Amino acid sequence: MVIFNELMTRIAGRFGRVEPRRAASAYVRGLLAGLDRKNCWNLAEHAGMASPQKLQRLLRTARLCHPGRAGAAGPAALPARPHLPARTWLAGPGRCRAAGIPDEAGSATTPAPATAMVPAALEAGVPARWVTGDEVHGQDPRLRSTLEERRMGYVPAIAGNRRIRLDGVQVSTAEVTARVADRHWHRYRAGQGAKGPRWYAWAWARIDEDQPDGFRWLLIRRNLTTGEPAMLALALLAAIAAAQPSDTHDRARARARLTLPEIRRLPAALTLTTTHTITDILRWSDWRRRHQATARHCHYQRRFQP
Structure with missing residues (x-):
């Protein structure tokens, strides 16, 4: 409980009044509790409130202060880049003022904030390759140009009708996909799914061989069952690989990724539990994830290997 109070004290300055600060504390405490359903009604009942109106008001109308701060350890937050639809929001200034939207917020396409925020994040020291x-984002040339100027690799998806230059000829990406011979498709895993590894056929083609300093590729992912393209993406100086343990020693150190229930359970256990120490709680979580990784490896090895 002491840790929970310390955490809530750290964000208390984000609220201008004591009422929303207390509602936020009750809301977070309810989220960390072991409730089956976590809507405002259940959370308010758990907090001993007569109605859920305080929590609903917190989510609907409370205004938070989000200052960007920097210290010796580096940037704590990046400034937001608000943008709004011109027809529905910017056409009515009164609506923007009522919602607390700053006057400098303007209309922009979806890729525009990314074009501004990615360089800002890199300059702020955010690690990214x-x-x-x-x-x-894949169809926006300004975003790609910005990344290429910084020699930053990118892999944005593109549409099948996108025209690219291949061997000096302008063709659609769908045509390139149809031309790929069977021997050029390679079977790789695209992460874990609910039913095990997600296997796809992959291929890629160099699309800027006529440029001496080019490193652009078309990355294609095809469904193994239907043969239909599952993804088309432009790739610059970037490679995607699925890392698998290479030996028994690596598998012994492997751990299952944190699941959503585990992410929800750990904060509650660390802040609200008084019968176990933090060391015991983290040791139990680590033990469970290691055994889950071992069981998953054995299951997949038996299922997918003859």
């Missing part, structure tokens, strides 16, 4: 994004 490559950037990824969806089709909206």
